[in-house]
């Protein structure tokens with residue numbers, strides 16, 4: 001299996017899905033929005049993008065499995081694609097230009113290829129096992145910030161699982177006082193891509209799904225960063241908790257997170 005070829009072929013599929021999303025964004029109206037559950041939105045555009053991706057990715061690796069946001073019943077296999085056909089659906093619906101497509105290939109539980117396309121700035125982030133991480137063809141690296149006080153963070157605000165809201169807010173208060181600031185882009189895939197290219201020094205969020213994070217984890221790792229769950233463990237793809245940093249501030253950040261949220 002040539003992962004470079006597979007990744008570049010998958011980039012073409014992602015580009016086609018992005019063109020579909022862009023063209024539909026002009027026709028789309030509020031009546032096209034449905035709620036999967038409270039605050040969790042979907043449109044025919046998410047579903048159409050996913051159908052296109054599944055069709056094209058199946059041609060690249062016939063017989064592969066899928067973990068896809070809008071197709072919950074699909075079969076997982078030893079080799080499976082993990083797809084978010086439109087990460088940042090709420091941004092998209094509200095006309096905010098920042099949204100992404102995220103595609104990862106997982107082999108026996110390890111992500112071996114990752115692609116994130118951020119549509120607002122037309123930025124293609126991609127990598128595969130053993131390669132550097134790239135942004136539009138150029139290698140990228142995580143930042144060199146050495147302390148929390150020199151760092152800019154991203155997070156995602158809880159919008160359905162409020163069980164950990166109090167410790168999250170207490171930790172947020174700490175972060176306001178000990179970093180240069182915190183941003184909330186509204187697309188976790190782009191948050192991770194922006195850690196990989198050094199715009200953010202770190203990102204953390206709970207309540208995420210594998211399709212939000214799988215591709216981004218390999219991008220961050222291959223760009224020199226570190227990824228873990230809230231207890232510094234390895235359950236960051238299916239475990240609904242993720243921390244990604246430039247590595248240099250990892251220990252300091254994890255200590256702070258454990259102090260407030262490490263139960």
Ligand code: IPD
Pocket residue numbers: 041084086087088089090156157185186187188189205207208212
């Ligand atoms: C969402 C985005 C958002 C994050 C949410 C995700 P979706 O993905 O990644 O940034 O805060 O938790 O669900 O639903 O737009 O694909």
Ligand code: CA
Pocket residue numbers: 046069084085086087088089
């Ligand atoms: Ca989505």
